[in-house]
Amino acid sequence: MFDVGRLSFNPSLYPLPYLRPSVAEHLPHPLLSPPQTMPLFPEAVQHSGINFFIDSPFRSINCNLLIALDGTQYFSSQNICCENCSRKEHRNGTVTYSHTVITPVIVAPGNDKVIALQPEFITPQDGHTKQDCENAAAKRWFIEYGLQYKDLGVTILGDDLYCHQPICENILTEGLNFILVCRPYSHKTLYEWTAEFENMGEI
Numbered sequence: 001m002f003d004v005g006r007l008s009f010n011p012s013l014y015p016l017p018y019l020r021p022s023v024a025e026h027l028p029h030p031l032l033s034p035p036q037t038m039p040l041f042p043e044a045v046q047h048s049g050i051n052f053f054i055d056s057p058f059r060s061i062n063c064n065l066l067i068a069l070d071g072t073q074y075f076s077s078q079n080i081c082c083e084n085c086s087r088k089e090h091r092n093g094t095v096t097y098s099h100t101v102i103t104p105v106i107v108a109p110g111n112d113k114v115i116a117l118q119p120e121f122i123t124p125q126d127g128h129t130k131q132d133c134e135n136a137a138a139k140r141w142f143i144e145y146g147l148q149y150k151d152l153g154v155t156i157l158g159d160d161l162y163c164h165q166p167i168c169e170n171i172l173t174e175g176l177n178f179i180l181v182c183r184p185y186s187h188k189t190l191y192e193w194t195a196e197f198e199n200m201g202e203i
């Protein structure tokens with residue numbers, strides 16, 4: 001999509017993709033910064049035809065688009081860091097610096113293509129645990145982009161990490177639907193309730 005060439009091997013925090021000169025000349029700097037790339041994502045959705053074709057191969061359950069959210073680490077080092085690094089101190093006294101991002105993609109069963117949407121970068125202020133960090137970044141994504149996609153009919157897919165009431169309410173507030181993994185060991189009370197309802201014949 002960005003016509004990515006080779007990556008820089010300079011051992012710095014600058015491994016950004018170089019652009020084809022014809023593209024780069026339209027940008028203020030030959031390297032892309034994240035805010036510059038954001039407008040390209042809805043354009044990709046626009047060009048996919050999802051907006052116009054209800055029978056798009058990306059349409060799935062209830063004719064919705066499935067947007068899968070997940071976090072991924074794209075930088076980790078014990079030597080190089082910047083002011084935006086998340087920092088993890090180990091018992092042996094060493095520190096690992098890292099950058100993580102949530103990467104939402106439109107997926108569909110039986111379709112081997114995906115459409116990447118705007119990522120949301122996890123910041124050091126997002127929390128101390130992996131769950132705090134991902135949930136805070138996910139909330140920002142729903143608030144920032146929910147309105148942009150909700151009219152397409154969207155169901156958010158996420159793992160057990162996101163399966164908590166505040167996130168569920170956040171998704172619904174933005175006019176989106178959700179299917180989240182809900183594991184018994186991390187949702188004991190909920191499973192106790194459903195077991196009771198089953199015993200009472202109400203499920």
Ligand SMILES: [Zn+2]
Pocket residue numbers: 013081082083084085086097098099
């Ligand atoms: Zn950093």
